[in-house]
Amino acid sequence: MDDKKKKIIKQSVMIAVAAIFIILGILSIVQATGSNAGLGYISAIPNIILRYAVVIVTNAIGIMLMSAAAGTFNGKVKTVFAIAVCVYSTIMTVPLFLAFVLMFPVGAGSTLPEFLDSMVREIVIAFQNLVGNNGWQYVIYTLGVIMGAVFLAVPILSTYCTVKDIDLFKVIKEKLQKAD
16 A cells, blocks of 8 residues: 555544544533433533543544644645634633633632523532632632643644644754753
């Protein structure tokens, strides 16, 4: 088998597996929020924090694998594919980031508008049941905000480097070697 066919097979497998994880990620969000998406195993998880951990892991795997698949293409296809994955990733990550930001006031006892409060309060209560209503919950919220910021920044930076054809690791390595 020649290299071109191997590359096409590799790309196809990566895209297929990534698509499966992305679909599972979307369905797991629907299931974790209380609707029936046919993923009963998520509803069977007694702790909402663990349910959302499944959501984060399945989406992260799908997004990272699809991003890696985008990097295997060339030219305009690579650029459009990378931007599409970045947009999807950003759309999926903004609610995660905002949820962790909103946990601070809810954890302190504030009430948010109903649609936001219902999204966050159950998770805050689960964290409070896990670690108590003390400073540890705010450590977790802070780590969540940092995680959300990283999940936003890395795909955007990666897409920028892909579109501009910048090998970020090579640039960093060269900068470190010059600093020595």
